[in-house]
Amino acid sequence: MKSFESVDCVLDFAIEQEIAAQKFYLDLAEKIAVPQMKEVFENFAREEKGHQLQLEQLKSSGSLAQDLEQETIQDLGLADYLVDVDPDEDLSYKDALVLAMKKEKAAYRLYIDLAATAISEDITNTFLFLAQQEAKHKLRFEIEYDDIVLQED
DSSP states (O other), X not given: OOXXXXXXXXXXXXXXXXXXXXXXXXXXXXXXXXXXXXXXXXXXXXXXXXXXXXXHHHHHHOOOGGGOOOOOOOOOOGGGGSOOOOOOTTOOHHHHHHHHHHHHHHHHHHHHHHHHTOSSHHHHHHHHHHHHHXXXXXXXXXXXXXXXXXXXX
């Protein structure tokens, strides 16, 4: 497990993760043929860009306490019961949602694990805040899956 010497190192790592998430969603959007589906993933890429900018602002301001509110995020648990999906050119909306849920779940677990190994309370709180953001994303995908895909079956 990666260790971090400072909050700046944590934030640099988190910024890199947000940049990778942007690329993930833009790549996913490129593989989707249906315009509405493409737009959903492009919107998520923009949201990840917003998180990147928030983290960069947080890093430059040096203030963590006011920005790291903790809240409970509901987990529908759908990602736990879905099979893995390979992102290919013929990706269905259902499969794209599954892939996105699993990606957000993995990011959540990463930040929770990193929080457990943090060397300071500020770093722990930063990772917990980031985990919370990933949980929100996962919930949004689970709700979309429940509303759209499960209603069709």
